[in-house]
Amino acid sequence: MIANNHGDYGAIDHQNNSNSTNGNILSNLFSRRNYTKMRDADEEMSQISIIEPSMKREEITMSWSNITVEVIQKEKSRLSFWSKTDSSTSRHILVNEVSGIVRPGEVLAIMGTSAAGKTTLLNALSGYSDRRELNITGSVMLNGCVTTSHERRSSNIIGYVEQQELFCETLTVQEHLVFQAMLRMSSKILTDDDRRKRVLDTIKLLCMERCVSTTIAKLSGGERKRLAFAAVALTDPLIMLIDEPTSNLDSYLAKSLMHTIHMFAVERRRSIVVVLHQPTTDMFKFIDTLCVLSDNGRQAFFGDARHEATNFFADQCGLEGESLDEFIEQVSSNSTVGQQVADRFSTNSKSSLISSIESISDKSMKDSTFVTVSFWRQLKWLLWYSSVGGARLSVRSTKLPFRLLIMGIIFGLAYFQLDPSETHYVRNLNSIPFIIGMSLVVSSMGVIAISLLNERILLIRDIQRKIYSLQAYYIAKFISDSIFIIIISILYSIIIVLLVNMKELGLMILVISLEALAGCAVASLMASSSSSILIILLLLHPFNIILNQFTGVFINLKSIPDYFIWLQYLSYYYYGYSSMLILQWRNVAIAQEPCEIVTSSIMSTSPAICYRNGTAILSEYGVQQHNLNFNLLMLVTLILGYHIISFIILFIRIRRILK
Template sequence: MSSSASYSNPAYKHDSFDKVVDVDPESGNPAGDDLFHPITYSWLGVNVFAEKKAGLCSKKENVTVKHILKNVSGICKPGELLAIMGASGAGKTTLLNVLTGRGGDNLRVTGSLHVNGCAIRPHQLTSRSAYVQQDDLFVGTLTVKEQLIFQARLRMDRQIPQSERMKRVQQVMLELSLVRCQNTLIGVTGRIKGISGGETKRLAFACEMLTNPPLMFCDEPTSGLDSFMAQTMVEAMQKMAQQGRTIICTIHQPSSEVFALFDRVLLMAEGRVAFLGLTTDAIDFFARSDQICPSNYNPADFFIMTLAVHPEHEEDSRSYIQSLCDKYDAGVGKGVYRQAEQNAKCGRTASVFDDYKENSSPYKASWGSQFLAVFVRSGLQIIREPLQLRIKLMQTTMTALLLGLIYLDQNYDQKGVSNMSGALFLLITNLTFQNVFGVVNVFCTEMEILKREHYNGMYRSEVFFLAKNIAEIPLAVLQPMLFVCVIYYMVGLNPAVEHFFICMGILVLVANIAVSFGYFISCMSKNVEMALAISAPLIIPFMLFGGFFLNSDSVPVYFIWLQYISWFNYANEALTINQWNDIEHIDCSNTTRPDNCLNNGQDVLDSYNFEAVTIIMTDSDHLNIILIISN
């Protein structure tokens, strides 16, 4: 079980865990500014339980507990590339999530994590580690270089000057062979052609390498890659480990060439450790358990097949796995446990987390730097997708023309009053649905990026929403302005120019409220499908109490709160007052019931129970517009 072979690389030297001498892997000379504390990471007695209730009305005693990880212990040292392997359901992903502090709220975790002799909490690893997740999430309208610059601005220490950040970006691109595609868009599936899958995976590593982390976690780094690209990725990871980093990754069924690149392997089976040690020793360990790997067989495939639960021999498989894990615990596992236990003793004089302050900000960049970086990125997203912009403007124009033709040239008579009121309410309804569904369809896909970058300590959530909303203000203003310009005079609404601009201002506010409501729905939904399913049911109650379908005085007292929070209500009242307040005459000649005739604009407002306190004040030199509305 000796691991000296893992540390024989002359490119990495250290006198102790606290005194660091980082050496350039090519020349053997000190690396200068790229110093980092090497990390020995160990975990002791990790158990994970998942609680699941039998149903909505189940009692506490009906809660079922599933034991996912069972007393898992291990250690990974500087200069090592450790692969966590096992069959599906073995617990390898759960273990990685625990090690990275991403266990989840529905899991109960026991055990302890230790770094260089000191116990740590998972959130302390954020500033000293990197986590390359299986799914590569990027803003596809950025180039490779722009993505790395964005990451460098937000993830590197604020004391580092801009010139050094750019130098680091160039260095990382060179190390991971991204120079050739640095000015290529990352790409959006089905819309924008971008970089290849291998380049995308290398970009994910590059983003994490910018901060020069001593500890790295990788979840299925070869997922979706062909055998050549998978080998290239693992070779890059091996090179990173040789520079003194501690790298832990999960991997599913690697080729024999890829498996040979790992220093050590952790084999999981049924939530237990079946083996942890050198890859060469793993074959001998299984041979001593009467499981001999053929000489021409991929060892990784052999281990996974041996540790899998075969459906046709389920009892025998589980029995063998239990005996193999027991044998490991009684032999090799004792040595691993002693190493992990030794690392758990706080006997060091210093720790890599000595500079960590419990109440310090988890963000490397200042609030202003965060805002500027996210604002620039949001602007580039809009500018680089002109097709989306053209589609939105065309959709707005076509809808406005259609509604304008339906309500074309209304007269100021009894029918015209009804038709114009319907047209005004349709303006609100159309802009609401158009903007809510527009946001839901786009923002739900960006939520995963937001959550990942926020949890990585890149920027605050309010920074993201504020920067994105400000970047989208031009479009949020242009769309309702275009809508009003097309439809207003086609319908024949109040022709005075001041009324035109008041109507435009009200609908600009409606559009922005709808955008905000779309963000609200997106944030409370797990995916696009759920957001689309609940959008209409959530909007319709606000629409019903908007004053068009139900008179304001007829709202039931138990629903009055809906009326007060409905933007349909305020917008419809404002537009109605703007339209009818100074109309002195409405024709009654075409009505069959003269007693119910609406003779002027004030009669229309009275019928809706709307009251205008002040609407317009003008003089000959300039135009002052004041809009004050009350019930």
């Protein structure tokens, strides 16, 4: 069995201390004053316990046997245009028969050269290997029970901190942790106040008080690493897998973060696996067990990180060096040495490791099925998440409103108080509804589409971790975006409608808002169907041009060919434009404008005044006054229909990715 000598390196005094309090969770653990109290190899170190002694916690031992990961790629070659397509399969081993074990209270470090398979092994252990071309063999056990990848993903036992964690960049540190706490802490006995208190304690634990109100986009690399660790630590998983927590950090931050991880393992009796790349000598005091991988993912060592590792590399393998990091550097930098060390480990030590794994006979394990929060709770906090995060996006809060304000003023002044005595008065007035709808829809569509596309990777990650469902996300996104679109529609339309003196302001605003919402529903559909912003822009532009042709502005609706009439019923521009014309003219008894009358006797024209009522004007544009309610109903139908199709496409695409 592998020894765990916490007393020699970085151990924590487990004796009850009458001066410690449960509420003070390492609040000053990493201040520079307290950090200097960390002892070296022969100095004592005293810290505050981070666990209530009376609490009885379940402990899980994680082990894995002969894990092999290979990537399978099918290559197609075509010799000529008319020849048959030949296909071949290539296999490349990333991890080669790696075994290991990590017990409660231990920190296991996986080290090795770049491309040795460290992150791949961690993905295999977590169950989050989402690449379809990977073939994973071997067994992963929890307390001796063999588990599947789905079981590990679907449980709340394992917390996984990825190397490049994804965040909503516009949230603050505290807001991000509050959101995670509200949806990831699945305990039914915790109130929202308890969760907020846990957030504050975690912020103190990781010494992040100074950046608590800082948006994530402005955090340094070290602060982002600590935030990623904090989000997982909030859920208090029994096993933590952490991928390169110290990369891109200076030596002080790296040591402080590793010390936090070690404290978390020892005090909370958690099993922690970390991937480290080029650690310093000081960091080995926070590591209990070491797993070294050489080229091609072969296992070069597994065992105690202090005496056993040094004896193996120096005595059995004949490597020269004064510290453990020097031995690991030789294994990593020289492929020949790495293969020789891997051969020696396989011959001398692999069998004892397998025996240790097989000796785990504790099959007891509580039901660890992941308990998701209710749909309504997900919806509530996703609405909060979308509103807070979206409000800080400059394109939504300032750029788009400012652009619409400028356009509204320009268009309003251009058509300011049209004179009925001017020629083409009716035509000029009838062009305003088209301008309002087109400019608002086109300006809003890009913002909505790009927002949904940018959130997709984060969405897939969160759904994979079962933080919330796609249904809750999409409904929350739909509600928050709709509120935003309605607000800017009201502000934009009020400016133009009042300046131009159009009729029925309230209903005009309703029609304009519905038209904008329908256009944004199409933008969501395009974003769900596309994989890049460029494709979205390439699709939206011709789509808008085509639908614009069937509004009645460019071609009279009576002149549309029968085989294109169906496009009219898909056009939100048509319903919006027709509805605004009805509102403008339905109560007009007589409209007058200058016109020219042809005198048949001398074939000349003479100026005159033409009188028409509103119904005649609507009929001239192919619009029926009684169609107003139908048009409004169709706009609502298009909004819901486009969003339902968008959701279905997004659901299918994410399901294929997560298969």
